[in-house]
Amino acid sequence: MLLSNLEILPGKQVVKHLGLVQGSSVRSKHAGRDFLSGIKNIFGGELTAYTELLQDSREQATERMTAQAKSVGANAVLNIRFSTSSIAAGAAEIYVYGTAVELVDG
Amino acid sequence: MDNLLIFIGLLMCGWFFGRRAEKKHYKSIIEREHKFNAIPAIASRFPPADTVYDQKLVAGSTVVSSDYFKSITAAMINIFGGEVKPYEALIDRARRESILRMKLQAKNAGADMVFNIKMETSAISAGKIGAIEVLAYGTALIPPNTNTVIEADNLNVAT
Numbered sequence: 001m002l003l004s005n006l007e008i009l010p011g012k013q014v015v016k017h018l019g020l021v022q023g024s025s026v027r028s029k030h031a032g033r034d035f036l037s038g039i040k041n042i043f044g045g046e047l048t049a050y051t052e053l054l055q056d057s058r059e060q061a062t063e064r065m066t067a068q069a070k071s072v073g074a075n076a077v078l079n080i081r082f083s084t085s086s087i088a089a090g091a092a093e094i095y096v097y098g099t100a101v102e103l104v105d106g
Numbered sequence: 107m108d109n110l111l112i113f114i115g116l117l118m119c120g121w122f123f124g125r126r127a128e129k130k131h132y133k134s135i136i137e138r139e140h141k142f143n144a145i146p147a148i149a150s151r152f153p154p155a156d157t158v159y160d161q162k163l164v165a166g167s168t169v170v171s172s173d174y175f176k177s178i179t180a181a182m183i184n185i186f187g188g189e190v191k192p193y194e195a196l197i198d199r200a201r202r203e204s205i206l207r208m209k210l211q212a213k214n215a216g217a218d219m220v221f222n223i224k225m226e227t228s229a230i231s232a233g234k235i236g237a238i239e240v241l242a243y244g245t246a247l248i249p250p251n252t253n254t255v256i257e258a259d260n261l262n263v264a265t
Contacts, residue, residue: 003163004245005222007151011158037171037237042116044124044173045131046203047237050230051169054239058165080163082241084228092230092239 001066002076002103009078009103016102018072023064027057028091057094058082065096074100120174127173128195135202142209147220153247160250162215165243166207170200172236197238201225204242217246 002009033049040047069077080098087093153159172180176192183190204225212220223244230237 002161004161005163005224005243006153006161006245008153009161010153010155041171041177041236042120042123042174043127044120044171044176045127047169047171050237050239051167054167054169054230054241058167058241080243081224082165082226082243084226084239084241086228086230092228 001069001074003062003066003080003098004076004078005080005098007079009076011105012076012103013106014078014101015104018069018074018100018102020097021065021068021072021074021077021100022095022097023061023066023068024093024095025057025061025064026087026091026093027053028088054084054092054094057092058096061094061096065098069098069100072100074102076101076103116174117178120176120178124173124175128199131199131203135199135206138206139202142206142213145209145212145217145219147205147209147223147242147244149223151222153221153245158250159218159247162212162217162246162248163243164208164211164215164217164220164246165241166204166209166211167239167241168200168203168207169230169237169239170196170203172196177236197227197240200238200240201227201242204240208242208244212244212246215246215248217248220244220246 037047037049065077077098077100080096083095085093085095172193176196179192180190205223208220221244223242226241228239230239
């Protein structure tokens with residue numbers, strides 16, 4: 001599966017548009033981690049726990065999107081966009097979407 | 107009185123550790139930026155048409171937290187209005203770090219450049235925690251016939 005956030009791929013041709021595919025994932029950290037991050041908030045610096053959390057979350061959302069693209073028979077997803085929103089205290093939603101297409105060389 | 111002491115203690119902690127972390131971070135950012143200058147990040151949507159590149163989606167993200175001193179200073183600036191300098195530096199750090207992480211992924215994939223960079227900033231509010239997440243993503247263009255082994259990275263999407 002080719003994933004790209006470009007719209008045009010040099011050397012490749014889109015033979016079929018299969019519509020929008022998407023994946024999302026909502027995750028939160030357990031209270032202990034939240035507490036530790038609260039302490040980090042006094043001293044400043046990177047919140048590694050959250051960076052990891054969001055990365056895992058993004059990976060899962062991408063997997064879900066890829067699975068959906070596969071199920072509609074696509075071999076590539078173009079023009080991918082990510083979006084993040086915090087929906088509640090301590091939880092974030094990662095949303096990823098793109099256009100599923102069928103590509104051929106040439 | 108006790109409360110005032112705690113407040114001043116927190117303020118000093120924030121000022122000292124926050125400043126130290128920021129200086130250290132900027133030093134490492136500038137160092138790595140020089141290293142990754144060879145892989146330009148380009149915001150254009152149209153890749154060069156003369157070569158057929160392999161492509162791979164690359165992304166880098168950072169969550170940075172404000173410190174107590176910054177939060178209090180920003181709250182004070184907020185009363186009078188104006189430029190909130192402490193937060194500008196914070197977001198700048200997060201952004202540059204994200205781009206560097208993205209470039210690291212691109213480098214591991216053997217890419218020449220990264221096209222169509224998109225940046226996204228969002229506030230992560232876990233309770234009282236003031237933190238922002240910056241995500242940078244783009245398409246890495248890998249020149250054909252490179253035998254670079256694609257290393258495992260944070261976003262395993264090239265399957």
